[in-house]
Amino acid sequence: MRVEIWSDVVCPWCYIGKRRFEKAVETLRSKGVDTPIEVVYRSYQLDPTAPAGNPTPAVDAYAKKFGGRERAEQIIGHVSGVAAGDGIEFRMDQALRANTVLCHRALHWALASHGEVTQAGFKERLLKAYFTDGLDVGDPDVIAACASEIGLDGAALRAWLDTDEGKADVVADFEAAINLEISGVPAFLIDGRYMVPGAQDVDVFVNVLERVLAK
Numbered sequence: 001m002r003v004e005i006w007s008d009v010v011c012p013w014c015y016i017g018k019r020r021f022e023k024a025v026e027t028l029r030s031k032g033v034d035t036p037i038e039v040v041y042r043s044y045q046l047d048p049t050a051p052a053g054n055p056t057p058a059v060d061a062y063a064k065k066f067g068g069r070e071r072a073e074q075i076i077g078h079v080s081g082v083a084a085g086d087g088i089e090f091r092m093d094q095a096l097r098a099n100t101v102l103c104h105r106a107l108h109w110a111l112a113s114h115g116e117v118t119q120a121g122f123k124e125r126l127l128k129a130y131f132t133d134g135l136d137v138g139d140p141d142v143i144a145a146c147a148s149e150i151g152l153d154g155a156a157l158r159a160w161l162d163t164d165e166g167k168a169d170v171v172a173d174f175e176a177a178i179n180l181e182i183s184g185v186p187a188f189l190i191d192g193r194y195m196v197p198g199a200q201d202v203d204v205f206v207n208v209l210e211r212v213l214a215k
Contacts, residue, residue, distance in 0.1 A: 017199030098138030
């Protein structure tokens with residue numbers, strides 16, 4: 001089984017959805033399902049207009065999008081509570097909204113160089129960098145440092161990001177999302193045929209995966 005997940009590293013529901021999907025796979029394994037499940041992360045940008053090299057407080061970005069700081073804090077409070085229920089700590093008070101193109105290129109580098117399991121681990125580190133650590137995930141030095149922390153060659157990645165490598169792969173993911181009519185993330189495409197939108201509950205993911213496997 002192959003699962004492609006379109007998501008962004010500044011998307012709270014993408015972090016929550018990742019954690020829930022992984023728990024669903026663990027549940028299947030506990031039931032004795034041993035079918036290989038390949039998970040690949042695809043690129044999607046919630047805010048492609050975010051300027052590169054100029055991060056802004058995430059709270060301000062939410063206030064601008066949702067009509068004021070009070071409403072923004074309500075939304076952030078709600079999603080932070082949901083995340084906590086899934087074992088994720090959100091520190092949105094210190095999060096910095098940034099352009100995520102470099103993150104997506106780096107994730108393609110991880111996939112091509114080290115495979116999908118390493119890519120998933122790198123994705124997790126970048127999500128934590130944004131939501132918990134308050135790091136600028138639009139900074140290539142930060143991205144390279146995150147790579148080094150999980151045992152990758154951060155120096156090689158940093159040099160690679162100075163090239164044009166990976167840009168075409170990211171654009172291809174964006175175009176694929178348009179062709180698949182993906183208008184929000186996370187979006188889970190199973191075996192190229194079955195689309196599951198959103199950060200579904202663990203049981204929902206389990207049921208979908210079981211039905212697909214049965215076919």
